Amino acid sequence: MKTYKDLPADGGSNIIGQVTQQVNRLQQRLASVRHIVAIMSGKGGVGKSSVTANLASALGLRGHSVGVIDADINGPSIAKMMGVRGQRIDYGDDGVKPALSPLGVKVMSMDLFLKDDETPVLWEAQTQKDAFTWRGTMEMSALREFLSDTEWGSLDYLLIDLPPGTDRLPNLVDLLPNLGGTVVVTIPSGVSQLVVKKSLTMAKKLLNAPVIGVVENMAAYVCADCGKTEDLFPSGHTEEMARQFDVSLLGKIPFDPRISIASDEGSVFVDQHRDTPAGRTLIALAEKIEAFFNHEV
Amino acid sequence: MKFLCLECNTAMEFKETATPDQGSLTAIFECPDCFAEFAMHMNPWETQMLKSLDVQLGGKSEAAQPMQMVRSFLNQQNPDNLTAEAPTVSTEGGGKCPFTSVVAEAFQEPVEATGPVWTPEALARLERVPSFVRSMAKTGIEEFARENGHTEITAEVMDTARGNFGM
Incomplete structure (x- = not known):
């Protein structure tokens, strides 16, 4: 009896070929995208999406063509933060035209496909029972469509805002063999860094791309009246973590309530408040990303 | 997966798929030598996994449409987006776009299924249909609308379709 290897094909489906x-x-x-950068954390609630939105806009303000993919299929927030929510997306000549932020950043997010605020991402299926068997694959297929079927055109930077958790990283390796690097976002708390360290380990082991560096978000609070800076969390852990993993500390973004307000309004903070401690840090972060890819660091 | 005809010791070939029955897709294979056929019934989870992989049984390719998988299987969508007829995605260098997937062939949802367009009122009514039959009802109403030349599915079209179905 012939074995699996003796049979030349799978009967005509050619799944491998597909x-x-x-x-x-x-x-x-993606051949026309110069640099692909994944923004990740592992920990939820550290401000990955707000860092992504502001970094994308800061790169745009510096004259680059930029795109953002919201890879958080189930909890998309980038569209709101970048002010494109509710924007109609339509077909172009070779795919789907992305939404366009006021600063010209191209955005693709599941949020653009959902009916309203309350609608969750629910895939049509005979039964939702045991959805764990296929749901993750469905989500990765959706992400692949966002990457493949969006008319990105020529981009200097494509930022991918990853969801919390480390489980998506191996899939990302398959989807993006030409990933340029990752930026890891954390907050100063020890609990956050306990989780973020796992992501750093996984990124260094699995991804065929360097960790560009770590960003500490909500690093401190700057008093709006007197300008005095105070720590929100015990400080120093992020520097220690960066040393431990031999990665750069790209910046410490101070907490500024206007970041949250801007996110809610869909008006980008870094554009409106460039000359604030947080605004300057975000612009400096964009400069460091540029320098990394220009091999200046 | 590969299938072998034990009688002829020959690789069996994919012949066709049958419409999913209660979520279970059937694929029929045939031996090219003795023409013996067998049907492979996938359970709903296997069927769903095949959908999510975005590949097509039989390897048949249709003209590609962007975001085919998201648009085909996302339960509730923004009615304003991607409602017009989709252009064919270029296949240069990459062969046929994979996103035509099982939808067109195996699940008998034609690629032209971008229209007719659902009005918000009709969509709201569709949502009141129990979830386990909603997909079937949606397909049936869309087919009815297409066959009767409706470019838009309104509440009235739904009522007519319902009468036509004898419900």
């Missing part, structure tokens, strides 16, 4: 086509199409689409 997957290869998916990969080819993805690579073809």
Whole structure:
């Protein structure tokens, strides 16, 4: 009896060939993107999306063409933060036209497909029972469509805002073999860094791309009246973590309530408040990303 | 997966798929030598996994549409987005776009299924249909609308379709 290896094909479905086509199409689409950067944390609630939105805008303000993908399929927030929520997206000549932020950043997010605020991401299925068997695959297919089917055009930077958790990193390796690097966001608390360290380990082990550096968000509070800076959390842990993993500390973004207000309004903080401690840090972060890819660091 | 005809010691070939029955997709294979056929019934989870992989049984390719998977399987969508007819995505360099997937062939949702357009009122009514039959009802009403030349599905079209279905 012939064995699996003796049979030349799978009866005509050519599943491997179809997957290869998916990969080819993805690579073809991303060939015009110079640098792909994943923004990750591992820990939820540290402000990845707000850092992503502001970093993308800061890069845009510095004259770059920038795109952002909200890879948080189930909890999309980038569209709101970048002021594109409710924008109609439509077909172009070779895919779907992304939403466009007021600063010209191209955005693709599941949020643009959902009916309203209350609608969760629910896939049509005969039964939602035991959805764990296929839901993750469905989400990665959606992410692959965002990457492949969006008319990104020529971009200097494509930022990917990853959801919390480390489980998506191995999938990202398959989707993006040409990932340029990762930026890891944390807050100063020990609990946050306990989780973020796991992401750093996984990123260094799995990804064929360097960790560009760590960003400490909500680093301190700057008094709006007197300008005095006070720590929100015990400080020093992030420096220690960066040393431990031999990665750069790219910046410490002070807490500023206007970041949250801007996110809620869909008006980008870094554009409106460039000359504030947080605004300057975000602009400096963009400069460091540029320098990294220009091999200046 | 590969299938072998034990009688002929020959690789069996994919022949066709049958409409999913209660979420279970059937694929039929045939031996090219003795023409023996067998049906492989996938359980709903296997069927759903196939959908989520975005590949197509039989390897048949249709003209590609962007965001096919998201648009086909996302339960409740923004009615304002991507409602017009989609252009064919270029296949240059990458072969046929994978996002036509199982939708067009195996699940019998034609690629032209971008229209007719649902009005918000009709969509709201559709949402009141129990979830386990909603997908079937949606497909049936869309087919009815297409066959009867409706470019828009309104509450009235739904009522007519319902009468036509004998409900």
